[in-house]
Amino acid sequence: MSLRARLAEDPILVAPGVYDALTAALAAEAGFEALYLSGAAVAYTRLGRPDIGLTSATEMADTMALIADRVSLPVIIDADTGFGNALNAQRTMRMYERAGAAALQVEDQSYPKRCGHLADKSLIPQAEMAGKIGAMAEARASDETLIIARTDAIAVEGIDAAFARAEAYIAAGADALFIEAPRSGDEMTRVAQTFGDRIPLLANMVEGGATPISSAEDLQSMGFSIVIFPGGIVRALAKTAQDYYASLAQNGSNRPFGDRMFDFGGLNEVIGTPEMLAEGRKWDGSDG
Numbered sequence: 001m002s003l004r005a006r007l008a009e010d011p012i013l014v015a016p017g018v019y020d021a022l023t024a025a026l027a028a029e030a031g032f033e034a035l036y037l038s039g040a041a042v043a044y045t046r047l048g049r050p051d052i053g054l055t056s057a058t059e060m061a062d063t064m065a066l067i068a069d070r071v072s073l074p075v076i077i078d079a080d081t082g083f084g085n086a087l088n089a090q091r092t093m094r095m096y097e098r099a100g101a102a103a104l105q106v107e108d109q110s111y112p113k114r115c116g117h118l119a120d121k122s123l124i125p126q127a128e129m130a131g132k133i134g135a136m137a138e139a140r141a142s143d144e145t146l147i148i149a150r151t152d153a154i155a156v157e158g159i160d161a162a163f164a165r166a167e168a169y170i171a172a173g174a175d176a177l178f179i180e181a182p183r184s185g186d187e188m189t190r191v192a193q194t195f196g197d198r199i200p201l202l203a204n205m206v207e208g209g210a211t212p213i214s215s216a217e218d219l220q221s222m223g224f225s226i227v228i229f230p231g232g233i234v235r236a237l238a239k240t241a242q243d244y245y246a247s248l249a250q251n252g253s254n255r256p257f258g259d260r261m262f263d264f265g266g267l268n269e270v271i272g273t274p275e276m277l278a279e280g281r282k283w284d285g286s287d288g
């Protein structure tokens, strides 16, 4: 089923954040139907730096291609601002589509952008963003590659302006809508009531961010069609890594941490080592 068709159906699509082929494989194994390749998670892990527009389109496209080579799930990729004007956004669309993305999320921040849950954001004009969406729609090779239009206007211009921008982005051809960082349950409900029955709506759950955390079930009953948990995996892994290194530094051994980590065989199972070695033997001429 195409992502577009899936978004028209219940239940809400839960797309966990991933940032490389390993996290994508683990999320696929857990049974998710789609993945979210988070720009924040790539900045956190590849650069060890915040989500403030430092990562490049090429780094994201490379990551996307590695994930598409490893898992066959649809991937929603964070295209940030499209990395410039409409022409840059068209190039980003073509690159990400070739790398295997099923949907691109593009936002109306001015460059350099920042995480939607940080202060001091700024926006490009509404008409310029509408043009960017139209340009991306024209550049895509397949109409099944979805454009998820994000507005960051709530924190900058207020919720009414955010809704006006969202209307313009729908008119420009957005396939789904992402109104970033509603600040209360009440604002979440307003977003859902205004748009939920007209276009697939995305909810963004950032632990400790501006929006109260709700369960997928509650978001579905509000009227949302997709929920992403973009950075949760990095927050979970970073905490484990910090504890792991502290334990190793203190003990000079991994033994005290043993019940919190895979051993050699355990990780090999996860990454498919037995299957790959068997596949290699099938082709290496050793079977006679």
Ligand SMILES: C[C@](O)(C(=O)O)[C@H](CC(=O)O)C(=O)O
Binding pocket: 037, 038, 039, 040, 041, 051, 078, 114, 115, 116, 117, 204, 206, 230, 231
């Ligand atoms: C969705 C997001 O664009 C991302 O990069 O994953 C971020 C999430 C985050 O910073 O945790 C966002 O701007 O909300």
